[in-house]
Amino acid sequence: MAAAPVEAEALDGPALRFKQALAEAGLAAGVPDETLVALVRGTCAQLAAGLPEEQILGSVRSVAAFAASVSRTALQGDDAARFYVGAARETYC
Numbered sequence: 001m002a003a004a005p006v007e008a009e010a011l012d013g014p015a016l017r018f019k020q021a022l023a024e025a026g027l028a029a030g031v032p033d034e035t036l037v038a039l040v041r042g043t044c045a046q047l048a049a050g051l052p053e054e055q056i057l058g059s060v061r062s063v064a065a066f067a068a069s070v071s072r073t074a075l076q077g078d079d080a081a082r083f084y085v086g087a088a089r090e091t092y093c
Helices: 013-024 033-048 053-071 077-091
Strands: none
Touching (some): 013 033, 013 077, 033 077
């Protein structure tokens, strides 16, 4: 029996604000909404748990690097990852 397809979650207010902050910095390009929601939720959970910044950055680094490379934004590498974490903190958490 095949598994039922997973429905994409509609972005709620905080998730829309997160996506908008990323878009304004050129960091939402090419990243599906479901990925952004999972990423922001995970980031907020890690922030709430008090995990070290380097560990939190590590969890968003690959998505942030992908978005930066697709959009060719000025933010690259850890700067892009830091923006993701800061945007999560300010718009979603």
